[in-house]
Amino acid sequence: MTTRARVSIVGGSGYTGGELLRLLLGHPEVEIAQVTSESQAGNYVHSLHPNLRPVAGRPQPLRFTTSAELAPCDVLFLALPHGQAQGRIEEFAALAERIVDLSADFRLRDGQVYQQYYGEPHKAPDWLGRFVYGLPELNRECIRGARYVSGVGCNATASILALLPLSRSGLLLPERPLVVDLKAGSSESGASPSAASHHPERSGAVRSFAPTGHRHEAEVAQALGRPDVYLSVTSIELVRGVLATAHAWVEPGVGDNELWRAYRSAYGAEPFVRIVHERGGIYRHPEPKLLAGTNLADVGWDVDTRTGRLVALSAIDNLGKGAAGSAVQCLNLMLGWDESAGLQFMGLHPV
Numbered sequence: 001m002t003t004r005a006r007v008s009i010v011g012g013s014g015y016t017g018g019e020l021l022r023l024l025l026g027h028p029e030v031e032i033a034q035v036t037s038e039s040q041a042g043n044y045v046h047s048l049h050p051n052l053r054p055v056a057g058r059p060q061p062l063r064f065t066t067s068a069e070l071a072p073c074d075v076l077f078l079a080l081p082h083g084q085a086q087g088r089i090e091e092f093a094a095l096a097e098r099i100v101d102l103s104a105d106f107r108l109r110d111g112q113v114y115q116q117y118y119g120e121p122h123k124a125p126d127w128l129g130r131f132v133y134g135l136p137e138l139n140r141e142c143i144r145g146a147r148y149v150s151g152v153g154c155n156a157t158a159s160i161l162a163l164l165p166l167s168r169s170g171l172l173l174p175e176r177p178l179v180v181d182l183k184a185g186s187s188e189s190g191a192s193p194s195a196a197s198h199h200p201e202r203s204g205a206v207r208s209f210a211p212t213g214h215r216h217e218a219e220v221a222q223a224l225g226r227p228d229v230y231l232s233v234t235s236i237e238l239v240r241g242v243l244a245t246a247h248a249w250v251e252p253g254v255g256d257n258e259l260w261r262a263y264r265s266a267y268g269a270e271p272f273v274r275i276v277h278e279r280g281g282i283y284r285h286p287e288p289k290l291l292a293g294t295n296l297a298d299v300g301w302d303v304d305t306r307t308g309r310l311v312a313l314s315a316i317d318n319l320g321k322g323a324a325g326s327a328v329q330c331l332n333l334m335l336g337w338d339e340s341a342g343l344q345f346m347g348l349h350p351v
């Protein structure tokens, strides 16, 4: 019998923690050791994640423990609100050889950029350089075998995946800034209710959330290696999902041939990125609804060859490719397993 890796989740009562748990319970190489919640300690995990209610023949139902009760394990996933992991990173690192932190605490390399976007000094700046940014499509070789990997911002993931082929291919006009309009579902803001998430206020909303200055801008700039990338985020009527619509410019005359080549070159061998650029039908362009529960990213484009105006598109599930899915993909790379293990779900249609 092979030994499974013992994995614990800190912050398992939240939305990304619940999604991680769902993926890891189906992972062939993993055994869940502990799942923490300060507010729900002692309660069954399925009391908050009813989709994970146990069935006969499966392992015993899990109960939440507090993070103070964590025991050593092989891999620790941290799914805590922003700012928590950096204050306790030494404590967590003493418990596990490998850590994947889903928060924004270790995504940026530069402590000053972190302070600029997050409004306070980083509490563990020495650790910033020890984490690898956990987007396999960007950083696969560095993630392989790494001990510490950061999660990804969901809006950042959608933006980066839309623009990466254009950036790598050199097709973009360097003097034109990049503007990414993001439409985002409500689960982006986590499980804690707020005035903004109250049903009468949220339902049916098309609400400008961050027209300028969104924090994920720093991640996208870092990933693409250019400072002139600007994000605008709008909350829309969706639970899971992000659609990035990136506005960019290429030389007039650049058309589908060049763009197919750029996107195929970037993603032709990627296990979770699909190029969606169809001539007909209602699913001609990427659409997040189809991707709920998956680790897939659908990317595409439209171009006006007369003017060089290019619109690059990317759709993901913010809890999937934008959080827990990428984190599990990173785990697979870190431990040298099949990169797709535990991530085979293809989504639902209709949904």
Ligand SMILES: NC(=O)c1ccc[n+]([C@@H]2O[C@H](COP(=O)([O-])OP(=O)(O)OC[C@H]3O[C@@H](n4cnc5c(N)ncnc54)[C@H](OP(=O)(O)O)[C@@H]3O)[C@@H](O)[C@H]2O)c1
Pocket (backbone or CB within 6 Å): 010, 011, 012, 013, 014, 015, 016, 017, 036, 037, 038, 039, 040, 067, 079, 080, 081, 082, 084, 102, 103, 104, 151, 152, 153, 154, 187, 188, 189, 190, 191, 192, 318, 319, 322, 323
């Ligand atoms: N939601 C998304 O789409 C998304 C996407 C990518 C990345 N992320 C990032 O992932 C992280 C988790 O997001 P989420 O949406 O899952 O948040 P969430 O639903 O609010 O869950 C947060 C979790 O942290 C626990 N927690 C809160 N304060 C704590 C503390 N002081 N000490 C220990 N545990 C604490 C909470 O449980 P108790 O209060 O019961 O302890 C809960 O389990 C965030 O940093 C977020 O930025 C989120």
